[in-house]
Amino acid sequence: MRVTTVAGIFLVYCLAKNRVTSPPEMETISAEDVGIGVDLFPPLSPLAFSLYDSFLSSHCSSCFSPTPPPHSLYCSAACSLLIDDSPAVFPPDLSPLLSTSDIRAALRLLNSISSSSSASASLPHRLGGLLTNHHRLMADSSFSIAIQRAAVFISAALRSDRGNTVLEEAALCAVLTNAVEVQDGTGVALGVAVYDSRFSWINHSCSPNACYRFLISPPHTTATTSTTSSFQKTLPRITANTDKEHYSSITSTYEGTVRYGPKVIVRSIKRIKSGEEITVSYIDLLQPTGLRQSDLWSKYRFICNCGRCAASPPAYVDSILEGVVALGHEITTVGHHEDGAATVGKMTNHIKEAIDDFLSDDIDPATCCEKIEGVLHHGILDSSLRLHPSHHVALHAYITLASAYRIRSIDSETDFGRAFEMSRTSAAYSLFLACVSHRLVSADLSFAISAANFWTRAGESLLELACKFLMESSREYDDVKCSKCLMLVENHDSHREDIRDQILKCAVTESGSSQVTWSFLTRGCPYLQKFKSSIDFTFTGTNCKREEESSVDQRVSVLLLSFHCLLYADLLTDLCYGQKSHSVS
Numbered sequence: 001m002r003v004t005t006v007a008g009i010f011l012v013y014c015l016a017k018n019r020v021t022s023p024p025e026m027e028t029i030s031a032e033d034v035g036i037g038v039d040l041f042p043p044l045s046p047l048a049f050s051l052y053d054s055f056l057s058s059h060c061s062s063c064f065s066p067t068p069p070p071h072s073l074y075c076s077a078a079c080s081l082l083i084d085d086s087p088a089v090f091p092p093d094l095s096p097l098l099s100t101s102d103i104r105a106a107l108r109l110l111n112s113i114s115s116s117s118s119a120s121a122s123l124p125h126r127l128g129g130l131l132t133n134h135h136r137l138m139a140d141s142s143f144s145i146a147i148q149r150a151a152v153f154i155s156a157a158l159r160s161d162r163g164n165t166v167l168e169e170a171a172l173c174a175v176l177t178n179a180v181e182v183q184d185g186t187g188v189a190l191g192v193a194v195y196d197s198r199f200s201w202i203n204h205s206c207s208p209n210a211c212y213r214f215l216i217s218p219p220h221t222t223a224t225t226s227t228t229s230s231f232q233k234t235l236p237r238i239t240a241n242t243d244k245e246h247y248s249s250i251t252s253t254y255e256g257t258v259r260y261g262p263k264v265i266v267r268s269i270k271r272i273k274s275g276e277e278i279t280v281s282y283i284d285l286l287q288p289t290g291l292r293q294s295d296l297w298s299k300y301r302f303i304c305n306c307g308r309c310a311a312s313p314p315a316y317v318d319s320i321l322e323g324v325v326a327l328g329h330e331i332t333t334v335g336h337h338e339d340g341a342a343t344v345g346k347m348t349n350h351i352k353e354a355i356d357d358f359l360s361d362d363i364d365p366a367t368c369c370e371k372i373e374g375v376l377h378h379g380i381l382d383s384s385l386r387l388h389p390s391h392h393v394a395l396h397a398y399i400t401l402a403s404a405y406r407i408r409s410i411d412s413e414t415d416f417g418r419a420f421e422m423s424r425t426s427a428a429y430s431l432f433l434a435c436v437s438h439r440l441v442s443a444d445l446s447f448a449i450s451a452a453n454f455w456t457r458a459g460e461s462l463l464e465l466a467c468k469f470l471m472e473s474s475r476e477y478d479d480v481k482c483s484k485c486l487m488l489v490e491n492h493d494s495h496r497e498d499i500r501d502q503i504l505k506c507a508v509t510e511s512g513s514s515q516v517t518w519s520f521l522t523r524g525c526p527y528l529q530k531f532k533s534s535i536d537f538t539f540t541g542t543n544c545k546r547e548e549e550s551s552v553d554q555r556v557s558v559l560l561l562s563f564h565c566l567l568y569a570d571l572l573t574d575l576c577y578g579q580k581s582h583s584v585s
Contacts, residue, residue, distance in 0.1 A: 026131070026201045027277050034272040036445075037575045041198055043215045043263035047128060048109035048175070049182070049193035050101040064182060064190050064216045064262045075218055079260065091153050098146040098172070101192050105179060106171040107154055109194055124170040129197045132173040136301045147172050177300070182214050182262045187453065190216075193262055202266065204300075205279035206292055207308040207315075207446045209270040212280060213577045215263040267578055270445050279306075285446055287392050288322040289314060308444075316443050323388035343383045348393040350375050355400045365404040365411075372397050377527040389537040390436050398436070402429040402461065420468050421524060427461035427558075428521035428528050434458035434565065435534045441572075452572035459565030466559045503568045517557040 034040070051059055060067050062079035074080040091103040113128040124134035137143045151168035160168070178200045179192040194200070202210070272278060283295045289309055296304050308315050324344055351372050358368040376397060379386050387394045405426035412418040437451035515533045522528040531537040573579065 026197075026203075028198070028202045029277055030272045030274060032274050034268050036268060036271055037578065038268045039578055040210065040266045040268060040278065043265050044195050044199055045263055046193040046195050046261040047112045047130075048105045048107075049191060049261045050104035050108065051191040052099070052101050052189070055190050059190060060218070062260050063218050064184075065218055079218060091150065097143060098150055098176070102172065102175050102179070103150050103154065105192055105194060106150070106168070106175045107157060109174060110154070110158065110167065110171045124166055124173070127170045127174045130174045130178050130194070130200055132170045133177040133301065134170050134173045137173050137176060138169065143176070147176075180212075180264070182216075184214070184216055190262075193264070195264055199264055199266065202278055202280050204282040204296070204304060205306040205308075206281065206283075206285060206289075206304055207306055207444055208279040208281045209272050209276070209446075210266050210268050210278050210280050211449050211576050212264050212266045213579075215265060265578075267576065269448055269576055281446065286321065286395055286440075286450055288318050291392070317440055317447070320388055320390035320439070321392045323391060325386045325388050326384055340383065340385045343379075343381060343385050344387070347375050347380050347385075347387060348391075350380060351393050351397050355396060358400060358404060365407045368404045369401055369408075372401055373525075373527050377530075389432075389531070390439060395433065395436065398429045398433040402426050402433065402457070405429065406461070416468075420465075423461075423465050423468055424521055424523070425525050427458070427465045428518075428525060428534075430454070430458040430461040431521065431534050431561070431565070432528060432531075432537070436537065438535070448572050449576050452569055452576055455565050455569035455572060459562050459569055462558055462562035462565060466555065466562055503564050503571070517554070517561055520554050520557075 030040075049064075051061055051064065055064075056073070057071050058067060059065065060075035060079050061073050063075065065075045067073075067075045091100045093100070109128070125132055137147060147169055148165070150172055151165035154168040154171070155162075155165045158168075175192070175194055179194045181189050182191050182193050183189050199212070266278070266280070268278075282300065283292060285292075287295065293303060293309065296302060308318065311318070313319070324340065326340075354363065354368055354371040357363040358365065363371070376387065376394065403426075405422045409419045409422035409426060412422055434451070434454040434457070437447060437454045440447040441451045518531075518533045519529075521534075522531075
């Protein structure tokens, strides 16, 4: 089912979780060469959708836009006229595998296809052109019981007199198989939506060449209309291949699709050749192969055979996502260390338990930091093994530590020195996570989606820290800027790669101020002090000693670093979503 991220309380880190499953004989193919950062479809309206229960009182049930106070079910009278069922229906809590939003979406799916004469022609395996996975889901008792009970509820709500609930079961299965989690521009998951075959036939890859974003705005606004019409002039030709031999255009089908609800846009994040299949990811890519395969099987009942999963030896990104570091007297080695699997398992379990307790409020932020940093810094059971900085559990640890230290900073508002110290450590972990993600992006652009969020958060954390500096200073900092990067950014003829390389060079790879700033940020954090810089995270085993700048220079360095992080986040955000980061201004 739907995945909850470890950083759910700080949603800027959330990743979109696609729940689409396409049958092996269905795929979506590019009919021409497509460059990086190109929108592949016009904004697609959903067949069905539903807000999560927690947003029914704050967001429009028709378009998912926030409703102005006093809050109501719809943002406008126009939106209220578009809905053909009651979003306030609260089905019973039947199973943790089937949410009430899934049931409401299934109701709307039945309504959206009820006028089609072929709606039930191939039930229960197909519904409105979508795969339902009915036979697989109903063969699993953990799903089938909840689906049967929910189907009875839907049948009663629709006042159906057919004598069976096969159609309702198929609608529920279609939602479970094809629905995606809809997120707003800040990463907050608002609800679920089901789209037609143009989107649902896009298959999964653990190294995808495309991603998607959502357009949330009232359907009657001029902005939505102009956005949709502008796409028609620049879209590449995309085709659907349903039998491996016949190619048919899908850019002009489904003209009857509803024009309300959160729209989805698919965008290339790699170069796509003519005849190449378009793929997106259904799961969190920041996992090693074994966990990804387990995740895909438990949710979608298929085994992925993409290039990343089939690579032997494992792809570079997978080797570091589960790598460990063995500390010696003079050197360190990085690898899987099969003989220490039990020790690594205990380390990861200890960190996961601390994270879970923190997210459930079972432990306070200070205790969470102590437990997680203890394992990262000292390992466990006197072992010489440590998690590699890019280990997938370490990544989640950095996310949680950045969040926990930020909470501790807020809780220490009455003690400025303490609040500043906590804010500085939070920024250090955010920056470290961003730089680790850079190594992954350099190996595979598929990680650009995650990296965009990480670099944005790093820039915001550093800017927040700089603002705390300014609270004690009368100096104006309007003149702090980087002429090299600004010149490239403002030059429309500059290549994205040139801008990216210059920003990274200025931000984290040049000697001097960047290492001095890293020393300042990691003061009082023994784990991060073991790394030479934010970009060079070789585990040395000893604390790196460096000279520090004056207080004034530190303020300037932090400001410049936040500026560069946000600029880089802007590049990644534009690549993945075709829009500027909201933080750059």
